Amino acid sequence: MKTLKTETIYNGRVFDVTLDTIREGEHEYTREIIVHKGSAVIMPVFDDGTIALVRQYRHAAGKYLLELPAGTLNEGEDPGVGARRELEEEIGVVAEKIEKLCEFYVSPGFLTEKMHLFTASGLTETAQNLDDDEFVEVELYSMTELTEMIRSGEIEDAKTIVGVTLLASGWPSATKNTR
Numbered sequence: 001m002k003t004l005k006t007e008t009i010y011n012g013r014v015f016d017v018t019l020d021t022i023r024e025g026e027h028e029y030t031r032e033i034i035v036h037k038g039s040a041v042i043m044p045v046f047d048d049g050t051i052a053l054v055r056q057y058r059h060a061a062g063k064y065l066l067e068l069p070a071g072t073l074n075e076g077e078d079p080g081v082g083a084r085r086e087l088e089e090e091i092g093v094v095a096e097k098i099e100k101l102c103e104f105y106v107s108p109g110f111l112t113e114k115m116h117l118f119t120a121s122g123l124t125e126t127a128q129n130l131d132d133d134e135f136v137e138v139e140l141y142s143m144t145e146l147t148e149m150i151r152s153g154e155i156e157d158a159k160t161i162v163g164v165t166l167l168a169s170g171w172p173s174a175t176k177n178t179r
Contacts, residue, residue, distance in 0.1 A: 004028070014072055036113035040082035041070040043119045043163045044091050051146060052091045053160065054136040066139065067157040079116035087120055089129045091138055096122025101166050117163050143168055
């Protein structure tokens, strides 16, 4: 596989769009690619085992979704630093400890975004510091409630489903307060 040409067709605040011409063996084709810096996702686990999610309107989905807090990384930003930033901005807490669960591509057929998923524990309340265009409601749930909400279809956000499912399955082994 060889990229023959990349043409930027849109430059945006959060992402860019390119049109790439690719040769794979004898075949040549084009792909529209959304170029994104990546994002940090944080699962705040309180001492009582509850987990904080945010409910916010997602225009592309056309409705309010319940999600783990997350945000776009700044250029060259360490994902752990971004996770700590988003934790305080959206939930209004700082963490004594964060632990990386995994990283994954959101939709690799057309999007370069890689999400870095962390858990946070040893939480201390500070204050939310939302962006001007962020309107979120913080909600706390037990792991049992969250897994049932995934089963029932109430939680539809992929990063939240991945995070809750991994933690509920015992990955990593540090799930002592999430049952």
